[in-house]
Amino acid sequence: MTETMEHICNVNDIEHESAREFQKDGQSIVVAKFDGQMHAYINWCPHLGIELNFMPDQFMDGDGQFIMCANHGALFEVETGNCLSGPCSGDKLIAVPLEVRGEEVWLGEVPQPA
Numbered sequence: 001m002t003e004t005m006e007h008i009c010n011v012n013d014i015e016h017e018s019a020r021e022f023q024k025d026g027q028s029i030v031v032a033k034f035d036g037q038m039h040a041y042i043n044w045c046p047h048l049g050i051e052l053n054f055m056p057d058q059f060m061d062g063d064g065q066f067i068m069c070a071n072h073g074a075l076f077e078v079e080t081g082n083c084l085s086g087p088c089s090g091d092k093l094i095a096v097p098l099e100v101r102g103e104e105v106w107l108g109e110v111p112q113p114a
């Protein structure tokens with residue numbers, strides 16, 4: 001079986017309560033570290049189907065509690081990707097399979113946005 005997982009970064013490459021952008025399968029992926037856990041989502045806001053950020057690696061709200069869409073301020077829960085407020089409330093970010101192997105962060109196959 002071919003390995004579809006790819007080593008994308010290390011746990012310590014991302015500050016606590018922050019997120020960074022990586023490329024996989026031709027897609028921009030947001031990898032966030034929150035409450036000691038790693039999470040990955042496609043950089044794709046369910047409101048308009050565009051990228052969440054204006055500035056490189058700027059994905060969190062001012063308090064580092066939520067992933068925020070810079071376009072219209074939608075807030076997403078980091079653990080689930082659920083949109084808690086904003087124009088796409090009730091919708092969610094598309095999760096990318098993620099595994100932590102020791103200090104390494106590996107991403108699985110990226111789903112295609114609808």
Ligand code: FES
Binds near residue numbers: 052
């Ligand atoms: S495009 Fe993300 S909130 Fe509008």
